[in-house]
Amino acid sequence: MLNKYDVIPLYVQLNDKLREKILNGELKEGEALPSENQLMQEYSITRTTIRRAVDELVKEGLVEKEQGKGVFVRLRQTKQNLWNFQGFTDLSLKKNQQPVTRVLKKEIITENNTVFLKLERLRGTKSNEKTTWLTIDCSFLPIDVFKGIDRFDFEAVSLYQTLRNDYQIFPHHVVLDINPIMCDDKMCERLELLSQIPLLEARGTVYSKDGMEIEKIHNIYGPHFQFKLNQYI
Amino acid sequence: MLNKYDVIPLYVQLNDKLREKILNGELKEGEALPSENQLMQEYSITRTTIRRAVDELVKEGLVEKEQGKGVFVRLRQTKQNLWNFQGFTDLSLKKNQQPVTRVLKKEIITENNTVFLKLERLRGTKSNEKTTWLTIDCSFLPIDVFKGIDRFDFEAVSLYQTLRNDYQIFPHHVVLDINPIMCDDKMCERLELLSQIPLLEARGTVYSKDGMEIEKIHNIYGPHFQFKLNQYI
DNA sequence: CAGTGGTCTAGACCACCCT
DNA sequence: GGGTGGTCTAGACCACTGT
Structure with a gap:
């Protein structure tokens, strides 16, 4: 799924992939992203890299993390109303x-x-x-x-x-x-x-x-x- | 210098310390921060933790990173929210x-x-x-x-x-x-x-x-x- | 309790910059 | 070449959440 030898860093590739899934509705508002462990297995990369990709999504305002629970798609507050x-x-x-x-x-x-x-x-x-x-x-x-x-x-x-x-x-x-x-x-x-x-x-x-x-x-x-x-x- | 057993994470402690040095003039505009290797030795923590602390400073708009050169105090930029x-x-x-x-x-x-x-x-x-x-x-x-x-x-x-x-x-x-x-x-x-x-x-x-x-x-x-x-x- | 994210370590290899 | 930051691995322990 990800290309380890691409000039584009793995965390950027994963970040792009996840953002795409959110924007095209594959991951819907309020839904949880796959857990870090699941993503580790799915893409065969380490947690550090996954966390970096997800942290970018947080910065972009597409998801929110909740400790002990997961990472959830949150499109509403920062984007709407604004x-x-x-x-x-x-x-x-x-x-x-x-x-x-x-x-x-x-x-x-x-x-x-x-x-x-x-x-x-x-x-x-x-x-x-x-x-x-x-x-x-x-x-x-x-x-x-x-x-x-x-x-x-x-x-x-x-x-x-x-x-x-x-x-x-x-x-x-x-x-x-x-x-x-x-x-x-x-x-x-x-x-x-x-x-x-x-x-x-x-x-x-x-x-x-x-x-x-x-x-x-x-x-x-x-x-x-x-x-x-x-x-x- | 840093307290490993404090409830405050090490990267936050270091981030605070560096911010303080910038705001009180110990690290002046345009000057480079100590390199990641120097900070590793000075505070006896790993590069990951140091990078996290410095990345926060970047987000705060206090410093800018330049690849191959170092991290420099940049106070005058107006990039951030005012x-x-x-x-x-x-x-x-x-x-x-x-x-x-x-x-x-x-x-x-x-x-x-x-x-x-x-x-x-x-x-x-x-x-x-x-x-x-x-x-x-x-x-x-x-x-x-x-x-x-x-x-x-x-x-x-x-x-x-x-x-x-x-x-x-x-x-x-x-x-x-x-x-x-x-x-x-x-x-x-x-x-x-x-x-x-x-x-x-x-x-x-x-x-x-x-x-x-x-x-x-x-x-x-x-x-x-x-x-x-x-x-x- | 098992599963989640939060923090941290101790390495590795790379691209970039300067001399 | 030697120093810098950029990326990545493979672990570890912790706090928090739900059942």
């Missing part, structure tokens, strides 16, 4: 709300000698024919990485599902600056706010696992969006 | 700034049948006789967990260092709600702001490793505090 990156659609559906995306702008721009698709989306949830607008998401996607990405209709398909399915690119981590800003008239109108109130703004970059920049973002979070954080310190 | 839960004092010292803390309020209160020390602190950094106020931190510490904590002068000593040194309690993770708020007159005056601008507010709970609530917080972040986030998604 922002609308990959969990937006799933999160909405879980709450029996229908996710709604309206594309406000979609254009090719050039910045610092790089060509980007600029995609501005208004996002919200619908229940009982009433739509609550949550965020204004602005994404900049380098089109040399995502060739032909401008052909998709992002009111119909999810951006992150497209990146995964059509480009085999998986967002890994994000670096953000978070600031409070005062709502301007345009934001007010788009988010359907009655008065000018302070909002949250996030600017930053999304990276793939190997450190490649895959998306620059500039999002505005409206008052109906709960910005929750669960951080290890 | 808030004051890992210790405002530690963070300021890392940036070669002098932390300033003014205690605004210190009282015993009771809430939900639990007795807390309520500690409100104005915090900033001083350079060239000019103090820049960054945050207003409000902490609620359960006094049945931290007996006698009201005797400390938190203008003189760091809260987190006290928790570590006097109570052997280590913050592990934090759950936060983050909201934008409008500055009121009191905040404006305390943070020495010229006009009313939107600010960031964080409310939440800090937990120890075993899930015990060790602190409730309600912090206000002024415009000079950069709220950076580095998250796996």
Whole structure:
């Protein structure tokens, strides 16, 4: 199963394999991973190596360890609720709300000698024919990485599902600056706010696992969006 | 030097010792840590344990490893999360700034049948006789967990260092709600702001490793505090 | 009690960096 | 070549969890 002579370390190979099983649903939310002893036998590697691979999963926020019990898939807290990156659609559906995306702008721009698709989306949830607008998401996607990405209709398909399915690119981590800003008239109108109130703004970059920049973002979070954080310190 | 029979794991003891040497200037910016072989001899522990201790320092953002060369103290990098839960004092010292803390309020209160020390602190950094106020931190510490904590002068000593040194309690993770708020007159005056601008507010709970609530917080972040986030998604 | 993860030892071989 | 960190093995003992 694992290739001892590959340049990729065994713990990375195992880490990739386990992450894949979690993300494709083979290991479901709340389920336990095979124990360290089982993994030792299954892959014929030592416990140290297995522990290293699993520790990476913990750092990635995919699993949690519980002493004396096992390692359990925990996708919910750190990933959901946080922002609308990959969990937006799933999160909405879980709450029996229908996710709604309206594309406000979609254009090719050039910045610092790089060509980007600029995609501005208004996002919200619908229940009982009433739509609550949550965020204004602005994404900049380098089109040399995502060739032909401008052909998709992002009111119909999810951006992150497209990146995964059509480009085999998986967002890994994000670096953000978070600031409070005062709502301007345009934001007010788009988010359907009655008065000018302070909002949250996030600017930053999304990276793939190997450190490649895959998306620059500039999002505005409206008052109906709960910005929750669960951080290890 | 290290106590093999202590309940505190050796790698934590070594990690603490090295962090201390970095923060108190014994190991200066850019300097190399002793090599793994040297540390093995100095502390009579194996390389695995040393590597674990050093890896924690890397995670904390205090050092960087360079293959074939060594481990170097790197305090100025801004890669890591920039808030004051890992210790405002530690963070300021890392940036070669002098932390300033003014205690605004210190009282015993009771809430939900639990007795807390309520500690409100104005915090900033001083350079060239000019103090820049960054945050207003409000902490609620359960006094049945931290007996006698009201005797400390938190203008003189760091809260987190006290928790570590006097109570052997280590913050592990934090759950936060983050909201934008409008500055009121009191905040404006305390943070020495010229006009009313939107600010960031964080409310939440800090937990120890075993899930015990060790602190409730309600912090206000002024415009000079950069709220950076580095998250796996 | 058996099974789990937590810590630690004492080695080994490797790739990388500098001289 | 000699020193550094990167990976890996094959054990050991421990604390915690559930039955």
